[in-house]
Amino acid sequence: MSFMVGELVTRESYQHDILFRISSVSNQSAVLHGEDIRLEADALLEDLEKVPERDIEKIKIKGKEKEDYSFRLFRQDYQLMKEKRTYESTSGYQQDSNFFQLPARVLHLDGDRLYLKKCIDLYQRMGLQVHGLYVDEKEMPNEIGRLVKKIQPDMIVITGHDAFSRNKGEKNDIRAYRHSQYFVDTVREARAIVPNVDQLVIFAGACQSHFESLIRAGANFASSPSRINIHALDPVYITAKVAYTSFMDKVSVYEALRNTLTGEKGLGGIETKGLLRTGMPYVKEDLTSD
The missing domain is CATH 2.30.30 (SH3 type barrels.)
Structure with a gap:
């Protein structure tokens, strides 16, 4: 065949x-x-x-149902965060007060073009602006420094494909992983430019990645603590949680993972400050002025 x-x-x-x-x-x-x-x-x-084509359609429908469920959970979470921001921005009085938000700048590096497209589609559904780039995992350490300086992101997603191979070593040996070392090197390069974990938030890893090394390298969130597979869209849900949380509040690891499709066996991290900043008053741009 x-x-x-x-x-x-x-x-x-x-x-x-x-x-x-x-x-x-x-x-x-x-x-x-x-x-x-x-x-x-x-x-x-x-x-x-x-x-067979008939089975592919069934699998895609089942997968779509799972993704839609996670998105509904995120929307509920987002609504609660929005109500809290409105209350705090207006001191609980004028609910229609005109305040504005400064969105987080997100840089998403992906080793898979199709995954990248799926992620960008979800970012857009969530109302997040992202600079998404396809970069082969092996080239990420060489590219990240230039991109951080050029884009000056508030959050970076470093992901693609990975896998643990028993034939290459034990689970604690990073050499037994397909791309974990490249992800680790990429995180280190980014941290050399912005060392503060609250000034630059980093998610790194893919399926079965060496979680401990990624966290030690400076990632706020990473995969995979139990060396299991993660869903292609999981990095987006973590990004959205951090991006829509006020910089005055911290994002607990539990809160960050709650709406992901994989959960704590595949994802983990450290407490991290949110990235959203609000201000007032909102001034509508006058397009008729000189």
Whole structure:
């Protein structure tokens, strides 16, 4: 059976547990990327099975339901945060007072173009502006310094694909991970420019990433404490929670993870200040003036 780049497949040796997209084919093997989770894997072509179109549709519907549920939880959380900001900005009196917000600047580096598009779509649904760039994981440490100085972000997302391989070492050995070392190096480069964890908030990691090394390198939030797979959209939910929390308040790790699709086994971090700042009065720009 022949396979083509972009086809959706599962692995027979893993009981067809994960839906993958074929990234590349070489000789009798293929590099696979999870369709909804940030996992990269190698597989023999003989172990792959194409997924029928009818099954793909069922899987996508089920995945969409899960994503919509998390988005509804976020909307509820966002509404509560908005009401609190309005009350505090107006001292609880004038609910219609004209105040403005300074949005957080978000830089999102992703090692997968399709994941990046999905994430940007979700950022837009959440009303967040983001500078999203596709960068191969191996190139991220070389690119991050220039990008931080150019964009001057308030928050950085460093993600893509990763995987732990038992054939390469133990779980505490970062050399046994596909891309964790590149993520760690990228975090360190960013922290060399902005050392304060509240002035520059960083999320780093993907599926099964070496969580401890990422936190030690300076990430506020990272994956994956239990070395499990994380959903492609999880970094966006953490970003939104921090971006919509006032800089006067801290974001607990529990609050940051509450609306993610993976939860605390796949994600963790440290207490972090929010990024949102409000001011008043809001002055509408007069487009008719000289």
